[in-house]
Amino acid sequence: MSSVRRKRAAPDVAVVGTGVIGRSWIVVFARAGCQTRVFDSDPKQLRKALAWLEEDLQLDRKDGFLSVEQSAAIRRRITLHRQLGDALRGVSYVQESGPEKMELKQALYQELDRQAEPKAILASSTSGLNMSEIARGLNGAHRCIVAHPVNPPHLIPVVEVLPGRETDPQVVKRTAAFLKGMGQKPVLMNHYVKDFLLNRMQAALIREAVQLVEHGVTDVDGVDAVIRDGLGLRWALMGPFGVANTNADGGVREYFTRYREAYIEGMNDLYPTPSFDDAMIERLGRATDKMTGRVPRAKIRRWRDRMIHKIRALKERDSPS
Amino acid sequence: MSSVRRKRAAPDVAVVGTGVIGRSWIVVFARAGCQTRVFDSDPKQLRKALAWLEEDLQLDRKDGFLSVEQSAAIRRRITLHRQLGDALRGVSYVQESGPEKMELKQALYQELDRQAEPKAILASSTSGLNMSEIARGLNGAHRCIVAHPVNPPHLIPVVEVLPGRETDPQVVKRTAAFLKGMGQKPVLMNHYVKDFLLNRMQAALIREAVQLVEHGVTDVDGVDAVIRDGLGLRWALMGPFGVANTNADGGVREYFTRYREAYIEGMNDLYPTPSFDDAMIERLGRATDKMTGRVPRAKIRRWRDRMIHKIRALKERDSPS
Numbered sequence: 001m002s003s004v005r006r007k008r009a010a011p012d013v014a015v016v017g018t019g020v021i022g023r024s025w026i027v028v029f030a031r032a033g034c035q036t037r038v039f040d041s042d043p044k045q046l047r048k049a050l051a052w053l054e055e056d057l058q059l060d061r062k063d064g065f066l067s068v069e070q071s072a073a074i075r076r077r078i079t080l081h082r083q084l085g086d087a088l089r090g091v092s093y094v095q096e097s098g099p100e101k102m103e104l105k106q107a108l109y110q111e112l113d114r115q116a117e118p119k120a121i122l123a124s125s126t127s128g129l130n131m132s133e134i135a136r137g138l139n140g141a142h143r144c145i146v147a148h149p150v151n152p153p154h155l156i157p158v159v160e161v162l163p164g165r166e167t168d169p170q171v172v173k174r175t176a177a178f179l180k181g182m183g184q185k186p187v188l189m190n191h192y193v194k195d196f197l198l199n200r201m202q203a204a205l206i207r208e209a210v211q212l213v214e215h216g217v218t219d220v221d222g223v224d225a226v227i228r229d230g231l232g233l234r235w236a237l238m239g240p241f242g243v244a245n246t247n248a249d250g251g252v253r254e255y256f257t258r259y260r261e262a263y264i265e266g267m268n269d270l271y272p273t274p275s276f277d278d279a280m281i282e283r284l285g286r287a288t289d290k291m292t293g294r295v296p297r298a299k300i301r302r303w304r305d306r307m308i309h310k311i312r313a314l315k316e317r318d319s320p321s
Numbered sequence: 322m323s324s325v326r327r328k329r330a331a332p333d334v335a336v337v338g339t340g341v342i343g344r345s346w347i348v349v350f351a352r353a354g355c356q357t358r359v360f361d362s363d364p365k366q367l368r369k370a371l372a373w374l375e376e377d378l379q380l381d382r383k384d385g386f387l388s389v390e391q392s393a394a395i396r397r398r399i400t401l402h403r404q405l406g407d408a409l410r411g412v413s414y415v416q417e418s419g420p421e422k423m424e425l426k427q428a429l430y431q432e433l434d435r436q437a438e439p440k441a442i443l444a445s446s447t448s449g450l451n452m453s454e455i456a457r458g459l460n461g462a463h464r465c466i467v468a469h470p471v472n473p474p475h476l477i478p479v480v481e482v483l484p485g486r487e488t489d490p491q492v493v494k495r496t497a498a499f500l501k502g503m504g505q506k507p508v509l510m511n512h513y514v515k516d517f518l519l520n521r522m523q524a525a526l527i528r529e530a531v532q533l534v535e536h537g538v539t540d541v542d543g544v545d546a547v548i549r550d551g552l553g554l555r556w557a558l559m560g561p562f563g564v565a566n567t568n569a570d571g572g573v574r575e576y577f578t579r580y581r582e583a584y585i586e587g588m589n590d591l592y593p594t595p596s597f598d599d600a601m602i603e604r605l606g607r608a609t610d611k612m613t614g615r616v617p618r619a620k621i622r623r624w625r626d627r628m629i630h631k632i633r634a635l636k637e638r639d640s641p642s
Contacts, residue, residue, distance in 0.1 A: 150551045151568070158551035185550040187543040195587045197539055198547045202561070203587040204529040208522050209561045218518055222508040224560025226519045229506040230471045230479035232556030233629045239545025239553070240523070240530045245609040246622050247472070253606040260597045266516045266524040267595075273588040276581050285574040288566040295642045301567050303641035308554045310635050318631075320624035321616045 010034040011178070014091040014120075016084070016112070018049035020151065021125050022097035026053060027154035029095070030077040032182045038080050039087035046080055053078070056154075063306055088116045093178055095147065097125040105134045113140035121175055123147035127199065130192050131164030141166035145175050147186070148196055155308045157185040160196045211271035213287075214280060220287030236311055331355040332499070335412040335441075337405070337433070339370035341472065342446050343418035347374060348475035350416070351398040353503045359401050360408035367401055374399070377475075384627055409437045414499055416468065418446040426455045434461040442496055444468035448520065451513050452485030462487035466496050468507075469517055476629045478506040481517045532592030534608075535601060541608030557632055 010033035015025050018040040026049070029036040040046040057074060060066040066074075081087035088094065094116055098108050105126065112122050113135075122144045124131065135144035146162040153159065159179050163172050176186040189196065195203065209223045234243050241252060248255035256263070274280065292300060331354035336346050339361040347370070350357040361367040378395060381387040387395075402408035409415065415437055419429050426447065433443050434456075443465045445452065456465035467483040474480065480500050484493050497507040510517065516524065530544045555564050562573060569576040577584070595601065613621060 156551055156554055158547055160547075185546055187539060187546045189539050189543070190537050193533075193536070193538045194590045197533060197544065198551050199587060200533070200591060201526055201529050201544075201547060202552060203584060204525045204591050205522055206561050206565075206584065207588045207591070208525040212514075212518060212521070215514070216511050217514045218508060218510050220562050222510070223518065223522075224563050225506055225508045226479055226481070226522060227556050227560035228558060228563065230477055230519050231523060232553060232558070232560070233477055233632060234625065235548050235553030236557035236632060237549060237553070237625055237628050239548035240527050241541050241605060241609055242545050242549065242612065244527075244605075245613065246618060246625060249618065251606060251618065252609045253602055256597065256602045256605065260602070263524060263527065264594055264597055266520060267528045269515045270521060270525055270528070273585055276577065276585055281574055281577045281581070284562060284565075284577065285572060288562055288573045291563065292566065293642065297567060297570065297572065300641040303639065304555065304558055304567060307558050307635060307639065310639075311554060311557060311632055314628060314631050314635075318624065318628065320621040321614065 010181075011093060012037065012091040014039065014087045014094045014116075015097070016040075016087065016094060016108075017097035017099075017125075018045050019097060021149060021153065022095075023049040023052050024152035024154045025095045025097060025125070025149070026078060027056065027074070028182050028184065030074045031154070034077065034182075036078050037087040037089070037091060038078060039082075039084050041084075043082065050080065059302065063309075065309055084111060085115045088112070088120070091117065091120055093121050093123065093175075095123050095125065100126060100129065102129055102133065105129055106136075109134055109138060109144060113138045113144075116140075119143075121145065121171055121178070123175060125149055128195055131162065131167065132192070133164075135164050135166060142168040143171050145171055147175060147179065148198075149184075150198060152305075153184065155305055155312075157183065157312075158198065159184045159186050160189055160198060161186045162189040162192060162196065207273060208270055210274045210276065210280065210284075213283070214274050215271070220284060221291050224291070237315070331502075332414060333358065333412040335360065335408045335415045335437075336418070337361075337408065337415060337429070338418035338420075338446075339366050340418060342470060342474065343416075344370040344373050345473035345475045346416045346418060346446070346470070347399060348377065348395070349503050349505065351395045352475070355398065355503075357399050358408040358410070358412060359399060360403075360405050362405075364403065371401065380623065384630075386630055405432060406436045409433070409441070412438065412441055414442050414444065414496075416444050416446065421447060421450065423450055423454060426450055427457075430455050430459060430465060434459045434465075437461075440464075442466065442492055442499070444496060446470055449516055452483065452488065453513070454485075456485050456487060463489040464492050466492055468496060468500065469519075470505075471519060473626075474505065476626055476633075478504065478633075479519065480505045480507050481510055481519060482507045483510040483513060483517065528594060529591055531595045531597065531601065531605075534604070535595050536592070541605060542612050545612070558636070 012035040013029045014037045015022055016039050026036055026038055057071045061071050124146050126146055127148050131144055131146045135141035144164055145167050148160040150156040150158050161175055179186040212218055212223055213220055244255045245252045333356040334350045335358045336343055337360050347357055347359055378392045382392050445467050447467055448469050452465055452467045456462035466488050469481040471477040471479050482497055500507040533539055533544055534541055565576045566573045
């Protein structure tokens with residue numbers, strides 16, 4: 001967890017839906033200094049989210065990422081609400097992380113639009129639904145927008161920001177500015193495309209990765225090593241274009257001009273979609289069991305979280321300019 | 322540059338060819354304690370490599386990655402040779418990084434096989450040529466193998482190890498063990514596939530990345546942000562299978578079973594190979610110019626190198642188990 005950012009006038013925020021994504025958003029907002037009003041229609045889910053939150057804050061204190069005072073300040077900014085209307089009172093930004101079903105989202109946005117403050121932004125964590133459809137026919141369609149995070153948003157800053165057909169351009173700007181203020185990295189999408197940006201690029205990599213295993217070119221650990229001890233070390237710092245730009249003295253122009261034919265041939269040789277049958281999934285299961293050994297998944301996840309925190313801290317302290 | 326590893330019996334090594342890849346290999350071997358005998362048929366190239374090496378050691382001292390003594394010890398282990406036979410004398414491992422032309426490689430391997438010690442391994446840095454073809458008809462075809470590094474190998478540990486048709490399985494094992502001893506991460510390939518592993522996965526990502534820009538879904542900085550502030554933060558730690566394995570409580574089995582249909586649909590929707598025409602390359606050039614601003618490329622590269630060093634140090638100090 002990054003350092004606690006204090007804003008002079010951090011706005012009040014509502015978090016609607018407290019599954020894995022929603023509860024991580026609570027940390028983002030409360031850490032940035034926002035009064036964070038949390039709603040879930042399921043009280044059991046709400047209790048689970050609170051338990052997770054307490055544990056996360058405790059681990060962050062243990063790892064030295066938060067002082068006792070910082071942790072207590074974050075906790076004080078969070079209030080839980082059983083009524084949606086209570087959670088929405090006085091907030092200027094709503095982050096919705098409900099179930100990924102179009103009919104449920106549409107019903108929820110009707111309620112949000114009816115009960116939220118007139119100027120509040122209604123942002124959805126949806127990873128694939130189209131806001132043009134979710135907000136169709138709503139009076140407040142102009143203030144509805146997708147703000148899709150990466151899991152977990154309190155550690156990974158990218159948020160894909162995608163307006164619907166009726167979204168006001170001012171709402172797009174305000175959403176991006178707000179998220180930046182929260183310490184996130186909003187990435188604007190100009191129009192809808194299935195699965196958005198991140199999941200498309202991830203799928204492109206996984207498609208090739210699964211096929212390299214399927215065709216017996218290497219094993220699961222081999223594929224993973226190529227990323228974690230190879231490409232991933234650069235991609236934690238720069239995207240594919242930034243990397244290409246450092247790969248030749250003349251930058252991307254020289255790099256892609258020189259290797260254009262090789263890239264085109266290589267891309268044409270990439271594998272198609274694998275079958276992903278049960279046998280392949282079981283093969284991946286056995287291989288990853290072997291890779292992780294006896295280390296429990298919770299321990300690996302905490303290590304991942306801790307390391308992402310540390311890598312981000314390195315990047316904040318040391319930049320190329 | 323990682324800490325200087327001292328091996329009790331680090332073997333003598335020859336580096337043949339001192340372009341960008343070859344000179345980085347010199348650091349790998351000398352740092353690991355090997356007497357490193359360097360040959361290039363072009364004396365100008367040899368002088369350039371030496372100048373780069375001195376500068377790299379100096380920067381590493383400045384950044385506190387090497388002490389003066391360590392740097393001097395590395396430098397003492399390196400000798401330059403004008404005659405191939407001199408460079409090969411007494412060495413048990415040869416890392417060849419010559420030009421990527423089949424006829425040149427074949428001619429070079431004839432010489433290497435004729436002049437190297439009988440038991441020496443002859444490893445090629447080739448990024449795409451097939452060792453079955455390079456070593457065809459050689460007496461020593463059994464000891465010829467591909468060991469393709471990522472640029473630069475003294476910072477990025479992955480090495481793709483790929484035997485030719487006639488390569489002795491013992492040579493495969495010895496090569497992998499030797500590279501591990503050097504602090505690298507050998508990844509075994511079971512058979513030849515165009516562009517090997519890393520470049521295929523990189524091409525898969527770049528194909529989608531270029532198309533997302535081409536189709537105006539987002540801009541160059543948006544694509545890069547999704548990687549450097551998103552996926553790359555996880556991929557510096559775990560490959561795609563390791564990541565998937567932490568994404569569900571039941572590991573990859575649960576994750577890929579749950580999302581199999583979504584992945585298949587998503588993969589089928591990915592873009593085909595882009596045209597990569599001059600207009601697109603110029604567009605990428607302008608966007609990356611804007612992204613990097615006035616920061617000189619050399620400064621960005623040094624930052625990249627420094628940061629990779631630091632991320633690797635984090636990973637060495639903190640593991641999930």
